Amino acid sequence: MSADVLVDWDIAWLTALDELELAADEAERLLASTHLPAVEVPRWTAPTGLGPLPLALRTRAETLLARHIDVARRTAAAAAMSRREAAVVQQITAKAPALPVYLDAEG
Numbered sequence: 001m002s003a004d005v006l007v008d009w010d011i012a013w014l015t016a017l018d019e020l021e022l023a024a025d026e027a028e029r030l031l032a033s034t035h036l037p038a039v040e041v042p043r044w045t046a047p048t049g050l051g052p053l054p055l056a057l058r059t060r061a062e063t064l065l066a067r068h069i070d071v072a073r074r075t076a077a078a079a080a081m082s083r084r085e086a087a088v089v090q091q092i093t094a095k096a097p098a099l100p101v102y103l104d105a106e107g
Contacts (some may be wrong), residue, residue: 016047019027020064027071031078036058 023044030036053061 009051012047013054013057016050017060017064020068021106024064024067025073027075031071031074050055 030039
């Protein structure tokens with residue numbers, strides 16, 4: 001394998017890890033915010049043709065994986081909390097059944 005191929009391989013992995021890091025940053029920013037409008041999150045597609053992870057990037061990749069797992073856990077917890085809050089709001093705002101406004105004392 002030539003040196004150019006190894007450099008391209010490392011650059012491809014560095015680029016992929018950079019993109020994953022930016023995605024984690026954005027997810028953490030959204031989790032830290034409250035009352036956000038609905039946001040369109042682009043669908044992530046795994047890069048192809050990267051080959052094996054260079055050994056020099058292993059620690060960074062493992063740290064990034066742990067970070068993504070933590071963000072996923074916190075996202076699931078936030079979604080569950082949001083569903084619970086929505087259910088409470090629904091119960092509070094649900095209208096009581098209509099009550100009669102008069103009494104028919106003759107019939």
